[in-house]
Amino acid sequence: MDAMAGKQSFEADQLPQIIVFGPPTFYKSHDKEFSSKFRVLKPWQSQLPLPEFLTAQAKNIRAALCSGVFKLTASILRHLPSLELVVSGSVGLNHIDLLECRRRGIAVATASTLYSGDVAELAVGLLLDVLRKISAGNRFVRNGLWLKQGDYYPLGSKLEGKQVGIVGLGSIGQEVAKRLEPFGCTISYHSRNRKLSVSYKFQPNIHQLATTSDILIICCALNEETRHMINRDVLLALGNEGVIVNVARGAIIDERELVWCLEKGEIAGAGLDVFENEPYVPQELRVLDNVVLSPHVAVLTVEASRDFYELASGNLEAFFSNQPLLSLVPNE
Amino acid sequence: MDAMAGKQSFEADQLPQIIVFGPPTFYKSHDKEFSSKFRVLKPWQSQLPLPEFLTAQAKNIRAALCSGVFKLTASILRHLPSLELVVSGSVGLNHIDLLECRRRGIAVATASTLYSGDVAELAVGLLLDVLRKISAGNRFVRNGLWLKQGDYYPLGSKLEGKQVGIVGLGSIGQEVAKRLEPFGCTISYHSRNRKLSVSYKFQPNIHQLATTSDILIICCALNEETRHMINRDVLLALGNEGVIVNVARGAIIDERELVWCLEKGEIAGAGLDVFENEPYVPQELRVLDNVVLSPHVAVLTVEASRDFYELASGNLEAFFSNQPLLSLVPNE
Numbered sequence: 001m002d003a004m005a006g007k008q009s010f011e012a013d014q015l016p017q018i019i020v021f022g023p024p025t026f027y028k029s030h031d032k033e034f035s036s037k038f039r040v041l042k043p044w045q046s047q048l049p050l051p052e053f054l055t056a057q058a059k060n061i062r063a064a065l066c067s068g069v070f071k072l073t074a075s076i077l078r079h080l081p082s083l084e085l086v087v088s089g090s091v092g093l094n095h096i097d098l099l100e101c102r103r104r105g106i107a108v109a110t111a112s113t114l115y116s117g118d119v120a121e122l123a124v125g126l127l128l129d130v131l132r133k134i135s136a137g138n139r140f141v142r143n144g145l146w147l148k149q150g151d152y153y154p155l156g157s158k159l160e161g162k163q164v165g166i167v168g169l170g171s172i173g174q175e176v177a178k179r180l181e182p183f184g185c186t187i188s189y190h191s192r193n194r195k196l197s198v199s200y201k202f203q204p205n206i207h208q209l210a211t212t213s214d215i216l217i218i219c220c221a222l223n224e225e226t227r228h229m230i231n232r233d234v235l236l237a238l239g240n241e242g243v244i245v246n247v248a249r250g251a252i253i254d255e256r257e258l259v260w261c262l263e264k265g266e267i268a269g270a271g272l273d274v275f276e277n278e279p280y281v282p283q284e285l286r287v288l289d290n291v292v293l294s295p296h297v298a299v300l301t302v303e304a305s306r307d308f309y310e311l312a313s314g315n316l317e318a319f320f321s322n323q324p325l326l327s328l329v330p331n332e
Numbered sequence: 333m334d335a336m337a338g339k340q341s342f343e344a345d346q347l348p349q350i351i352v353f354g355p356p357t358f359y360k361s362h363d364k365e366f367s368s369k370f371r372v373l374k375p376w377q378s379q380l381p382l383p384e385f386l387t388a389q390a391k392n393i394r395a396a397l398c399s400g401v402f403k404l405t406a407s408i409l410r411h412l413p414s415l416e417l418v419v420s421g422s423v424g425l426n427h428i429d430l431l432e433c434r435r436r437g438i439a440v441a442t443a444s445t446l447y448s449g450d451v452a453e454l455a456v457g458l459l460l461d462v463l464r465k466i467s468a469g470n471r472f473v474r475n476g477l478w479l480k481q482g483d484y485y486p487l488g489s490k491l492e493g494k495q496v497g498i499v500g501l502g503s504i505g506q507e508v509a510k511r512l513e514p515f516g517c518t519i520s521y522h523s524r525n526r527k528l529s530v531s532y533k534f535q536p537n538i539h540q541l542a543t544t545s546d547i548l549i550i551c552c553a554l555n556e557e558t559r560h561m562i563n564r565d566v567l568l569a570l571g572n573e574g575v576i577v578n579v580a581r582g583a584i585i586d587e588r589e590l591v592w593c594l595e596k597g598e599i600a601g602a603g604l605d606v607f608e609n610e611p612y613v614p615q616e617l618r619v620l621d622n623v624v625l626s627p628h629v630a631v632l633t634v635e636a637s638r639d640f641y642e643l644a645s646g647n648l649e650a651f652f653s654n655q656p657l658l659s660l661v662p663n664e
Contacts, residue, residue, distance in 0.1 A: 125460030135467045141625040146611040152627040158635040279478040295484040295604040303490040
């Protein structure tokens with residue numbers, strides 16, 4: 001037993017070292033597997049403040065794995081003088097100081113399109129739930145009201161025949177569109193650029209997309225152009241039978257205006273997996289019957305967890321063996 | 333005003349007379365429109381017991397409109413000696429004594445495939461909700477637990493790649509299958525007969541379908557062959573990662589066995605729009621986290637309500653003007 005322990009620790013010393021920030025939600029399911037391949041520094045287990053921890057232990061660290069909510073700022077990067085690679089567990093990269101990484105020549109690998117199918121599924125699920133009042137009906141039955149009050153009668157709205165506007169027709173947006181086609185929806189989209197590979201109608205601005213759509217599905221990245229892109233004007237253009245679904249980032253919608261529009265009946269409903277100040281969700285939203293609120297779980301499936309492990313460990317192994325990364329973010 | 337009222341009532345006397353049983357859920361939204369075309373007898377508004385009401389007022393009634401839950405039995409039909417047509421607002425006809433209708437030569441018109449899209453949408457919505465834990469996540473956020481307890485971590489299950497078994501590949505089953513294809517599911521089915529028009533794999537019995545499926549979606553009619561077709565054996569064959577969705581009739585599943593399997597973790601979850609003794613839903617089901625319960629609303633959309641009115645009034649008008657019915661049930 002002692003000999004074994006000695007052997008293990010000797011071998012562990014030979015493993016390439018990485019640091020994990022966050023940790024990514026999926027990390028805990030694969031801690032053992034990562035630890036069999038890498039010597040893993042876990043700052044969240046230390047009593048030291050992060051800068052001191054990094055100064056003491058991370059001077060020679062060449063690769064980091066980080067979650068989608070951990071803010072990898074320039075001041076943290078300053079404590080990692082040997083860093084060459086950041087692997088993010090997330091699709092969005094708004095939590096990483098990409099400019100600083102670029103200046104320092106630090107490569108960034110992302111989850112890329114790995115979770116697009118998972119996210120698209122949740123978008124369609126939230127949309128059907130809002131339109132067909134599934135969670136609301138579920139509350140009605142669970143609370144015993146069906147027996148007490150008789151039939152549940154607020155009629156749902158049929159997805160078939162609806163005009164769906166997709167905001168951001170990247171990998172996720174396209175996966176959503178593909179899944180909505182056999183429901184008999186007409187798809188149009190707004191994106192930075194018109195996509196020549198698709199036949200969906202392009203709308204040159206978000207206001208026009210909202211005006212011509214019954215449903216808006218937010219699938220774009222959060223950046224300074226898209227922050228609060230969905231403001232009161234856009235919501236009013238969507239109209240009082242309109243429904244909005246957000247599986248991207250909370251701050252793309254001006255949340256205060258969204259609450260106002262939902263409360264006033266200026267739009268019909270919302271399905272939200274993301275919020276401006278997670279995990280805080282405004283009380284006003286939490287009591288509305290015409291919204292479905294989801295705790296940022298669009299990628300949280302058993303299947304995506306396995307995909308995450310394979311891509312993240314694959315990227316790290318490629319890096320340490322001087323092979324090309326599996327999912328490098330282009331240094332635009 | 334009086335003259336108008338007199339004129340209206342004179343004209344109303346000329347309108348063909350119908351009786352409405354139930355009434356169908358959608359009827360109330362279209363009462364005015366029906367009443368402008370037909371003189372409508374409404375037994376539910378009378379103090380008289382139904383047989384007396386019928387004897388007193390319905391001797392000459394030739395056409396009836398009935399809901400999907402009103403039991404149109406031989407003993408009620410006996411009080412309607414002039415009846416020639418029953419128009420049902422529902423797809424299923426298990427509430428009508430079809431043998432007695434056939435014996436008497438009473439034509440039966442049904443909603444036929446009118447609501448197939450609405451029902452298929454709800455089936456997919458319930459399935460995504462159960463797999464991706466949408467209603468459970470919604471409860472978590474609404475109850476403020478995200479802020480208090482941190483991330484919601486029970487991982488969902490991805491629909492992509494799943495084996496879906498459809499029980500009854502009629503119009504609804506086919507609409508469900510069509511919508512699931514772009515999710516990357518593999519579809520197979522069990523039906524009374526193999527369908528030559530589809531390429532999905534046919535399974536000759538329900539047990540084999542359950543054994544080879546991750547998900548069962550019940551879309552068949554309720555009859556003596558299908559009552560309790562989904563028994564404990566079938567559920568155990570589906571297995572502890574299996575999910576079942578029912579948008580057909582409650583009694584196709586042995587509900588007591590379903591509750592047992594859900595409580596014991598013998599299957600993973602269920603999305604149910606129908607129950608054995610509606611509106612009663614067992615307390616044991618109402619407290620489970622891995623089920624989504626829906627108060628029999630698969631057809632309850634604004635769009636289906638309009639479709640119902642058009643088909644029902646169209647059938648009645650066709651009948652009274654001696655034209656072929658729009659949706660006659662074949663007298664097999």
